[in-house]
Amino acid sequence: MRFPRVIRLDESDSRVYEPPSLPSEWAVSGSFAFVDRDPALLHGKPGQAFRSGFLGTESFGWSTLVAVEEISDEEHAAVLERLATHFMARYGAPDRTTALRAARDEAEFAASLCEHPLHTLLAVERRVENGEIVEEFRVVRPTGADHARVRLWGIEDDGDPS
Template sequence: MLKFPRTIRLDPSDTFVFERAAEPGEWAVSGAFVFWNRDPATLGQKQRVALRSGFLGIDSFGWSTLAVVTEATEAERQAMIERLAGHLMDKFGAPDANAARLAAEEEVAFAGSLCDHPPQTLLAVQRNVENGEIRERFRTLKPRLGAADADRLHAHASAFTFHEVEGDDEPADEVDLCGLIRTDGKTTDRT
């Protein structure tokens, strides 16, 4: 079974901190490409938050602080690629449909590579710009809930009732969700 990240909203904070919040349950990609060749100093405050800690919802092109590992079908993967390729053509001026599709395939494949965890594992991202390059670090949180509660996570989860933080390798970043996010030793970096 394929696994990909989906946006999740544990509280209404995403609607305040991002210019556009992703809807809960959207398929998501890292979204770092939105900031390529952009000077962070020229970004507004909400754009800087998205750069620092957002996953990009494929449908709304809105941002989510967290994503959740979710099983997907091949048809869903193909739909993700097509939808993202459309955005790359419309919003980012991809030179042609083939180039947009190849870039979308790469982004969706990378998103899938983050999901080598059990379903319902939460993912968080921390980004910074070093020497003009965007560096991403991904962290995981594992839920304590059973499979029967999984559907509830997409719309009604409470950040204070189901998180179990694993490990303590690194300090939390500025966006620490009330001290709940720390690495579990399973981080993925991308530059």
């Protein structure tokens, strides 16, 4: 099965998010983290997480990019267990059965994003429309698996010294 995995091309996530996710941890969309918050009141690092973060399933930190990777059955089961525990501890799921159901739903959605070639990079953009969180996912297909050569942004010199 394919599943989103945090990828860190540089150290910007460690400055943009609090907390940042760990490189190579499995990730989910994470929009559930904002259902009880008013996104209009989110500024700084929480606002950045709302607008463009994937949620890691070990650190429960945020990442700008994930890559489509193969997840083993054992790793997938561990993701479900960690998510269920998180839903109980952080969001007050009433019991393990309910928490596991929510974890499965979140993991199924995350896996559905991965119907792309391996190593495809995914980014998310979130906003609120008509009182609901809307997510749009963008795809970047690098040539080969050498992510170090992928340049997402840079500074261009226009020749103007001012």
